[in-house]
Amino acid sequence: MLLIADSGSTKCDWVLFENKDAAPIKIRTKGLNPSVLKKETLQNIISENKQLLNYKDKVSLIHFYGAGCNTNNTIQLISTIFSSYFKNAKIDVKEDTMAAVKASTNSAAVVCILGTGSNCCFFDGNQIYQKVPAMGYMLMDEASGNYFGKELLKCYYYNQMPETLKVLFEEKFVISENEVISKLYQSDAPNKYLAEFAVFLFENKHDSVMKNIINKGIKKFIDNQILQFKEELKFVPLYFVGSIAYYAQDFINEALKEKGLRAARFIKRPIENLIYKIKEETF
Numbered sequence: 204m205l206l207i208a209d210s211g212s213t214k215c216d217w218v219l220f221e222n223k224d225a226a227p228i229k230i231r232t233k234g235l236n237p238s239v240l241k242k243e244t245l246q247n248i249i250s251e252n253k254q255l256l257n258y259k260d261k262v263s264l265i266h267f268y269g270a271g272c273n274t275n276n277t278i279q280l281i282s283t284i285f286s287s288y289f290k291n292a293k294i295d296v297k298e299d300t301m302a303a304v305k306a307s308t309n310s311a312a313v314v315c316i317l318g319t320g321s322n323c324c325f326f327d328g329n330q331i332y333q334k335v336p337a338m339g340y341m342l343m344d345e346a347s348g349n350y351f352g353k354e355l356l357k358c359y360y361y362n363q364m365p366e367t368l369k370v371l372f373e374e375k376f377v378i379s380e381n382e383v384i385s386k387l388y389q390s391d392a393p394n395k396y397l398a399e400f401a402v403f404l405f406e407n408k409h410d411s412v413m414k415n416i417i418n419k420g421i422k423k424f425i426d427n428q429i430l431q432f433k434e435e436l437k438f439v440p441l442y443f444v445g446s447i448a449y450y451a452q453d454f455i456n457e458a459l460k461e462k463g464l465r466a467a468r469f470i471k472r473p474i475e476n477l478i479y480k481i482k483e484e485t486f
Contacts, residue, residue, distance in 0.1 A: 205481070206219050211320070212320060235249070259289050270318075306477045317447040340394040345423040355416065376399075
């Protein structure tokens with residue numbers, strides 16, 4: 204049985220194939236980001252899912268693509284957890300950028316991820332190259348869900364949010380100082396918590412203040428990440444993957460146009476394209 208998983212910090216999509224002709228079995232759990240979550244938390248997310256429990260001894264091959272799987276330590280952590288749970292499986296762990304690439308293209312391209320976190324890479328048709336290390340939500344992640352959540356909270360607490368939106372914001376979220384500080388500094392996944400606020404930003408994207416926050420984040424991502432590959436982009440297409448990219452595509456297209464660039468495609472959920480490519484390669 205083949206198991207494919209694509210995990211961000213917020214959610215993980217799992218797809219099982221019993222054989223070449225079988226319909227996919229789809230499962231969703233919380234995200235498994237080993238750079239943010241402790242080993243025990245990662246183990247609990249997997250073991251508490253009843254569907255995974257039903258198939259765990261039948262799985263023979265796992266392809267896991269995950270946010271945070273960009274160092275030997277985090278790759279080893281995920282591999283160890285999976286080996287102890289899926290005891291009969293061969294396990295292949297790669298960073299989520301590879302999932303984004305495989306979902307986008309088989310040829311050379313620049314591929315961007317804008318989800319809970321953000322990233323950008325160049326794919327030469329065989330290997331991935333990054334010019335900027337993935338340093339996570341505290342230092343980087345411009346234009347990601349957690350970045351926009353952070354900017355939205357600052358807008359609220361600095362009294363820069365329009366009164367009508369402030370009322371809606373207070374109705375939708377628990378935003379007492381104690382609650383927010385607790386979630387930011389004492390929870391297991393503050394990046395995931397911050398990303399939950401990004402939905403509000405895009406629900407109100409026609410407001411000038413919200414629009415300004417989105418534009419600033421997109422332009423930072425282009426300047427700091429995409430333009431690292433300005434020479435490559437003279438010859439290869441540019442793809443965007445992830446929910447934030449999908450909902451922000453009008454802003455992205457406008458900002459790219461100012462730089463003389465264009466996006467070839469936006470993919471909301473890479474798992475849909477990814478699973479069939481891996482299935483064809485496996486069976």
